[in-house]
Amino acid sequence: MPRVIKHPELRREELLDHAQALFLTQGYDKASLNDVIAAAGISKGAFYHYFASKDALLVALAERFARQALAGVQDILDDPDLDPLSRLNGLLAQSRRAKIETAPEAWALFETLFRPENLVLFHRINLAASASFSPLLVKIIRQGIEDGTFRTFDPEGVADIVMQFGMATHDIIAKAFAGGTDADMDVAIEALETRVRLYEIALDRILGLPDGSIRIGEPGYVRAVMTARRRTSAGTALSPAPAR
Structure with missing residues (x-):
């Protein structure tokens, strides 16, 4: 059989597809690099050409999710009829909808990040999200300052605060995972609703x-996202199909 030559970006996306499918079906901890390499049908050397670890x-994968989320809010960003406050609330509303819709898959992939030993990795993934969304927030806030909707003096600082909200909830979610019971999760949900x-x-x-x-947030939002983990843990079927 002749060797199949693929464009590097296509090969990279295929590796991400295989990794995503394995992480969703086996869990991040249980799926090894050898599993990903075998599923992709490439050599270790070829894998390490694209990813160091x-x-x-x-x-x-987190960066790809961020790009997909960004594509999902593009209509809000491009709508000329929205004022800055409506645009900001629209962006937040779309983010809520996306989190609810993808919650089972997100828990299956990212639950491991809330373990203490993965705090550094959690920070790195938040940095990926911040790199995608902070410039959008800064642009909206600057527009609001210019037209008088917002009264603040540091658009970059405000955007940074918004992106840090997710980091600030890390300990609440991590404690819920460590406890592992429905009661622990209910306590976390109440704490998160208060924090929001x-x-x-x-x-x-x-x-x-x-x-x-x-x-x-909105009524029921935190509970809908957090209880998706319960459904996943109880054996809810997850589709391993790559997201595009």
């Missing part, structure tokens, strides 16, 4: 808006 593979309300108020104040202007 298993951690690098997971970070690349606090973040909304904080962001309103930072942007010089009346309380209730920014909606990071």
Whole structure:
């Protein structure tokens, strides 16, 4: 059989596809690099041409998820009829919808990141998300400052605060995982709902808006995302099909 030559970017995407499928079906910890290499039908040398390690593979998956999420909000970013506040709330609303829709897959892939030994990797993945979304937030905030919607003085700082909200909830979720019971998860859900309300108020104040202007969450949002882990752990079927 003649050797099949593929474009490097196509080969890289195929490796990510195989890794995603294995991580979803076997779990990140149980799926080895050898499993990924075997599924892709390439040599170890070829694999290491694209990814330096298993951690690098997971970070690349996170970056791909970020790009997909970015594509999902492009219509909001491009809508000329939205004012800055509506655009910001629209961006947050789309993020909520995406998290609810992909929650089972996200838990299957990222639950391992909330273990203490993976805190550094968790930071790296958050950096990937921040690199994609911070420039969009900065642009929206600057537009709001220019037209008088927002009253703040550091768009980059505000965007950084928004992106850090996810990092600030790490300990709450990690403790829920460590406990492992439904009661532990219910405590975490209540704590996260309280924290989201606090973040909304904080962001309103930072942007010089009346309380209730920014909606990071909505009724039932935190519970819908967090209980997806229960359904996954109980054996909910997951589709290993690569997301595009």
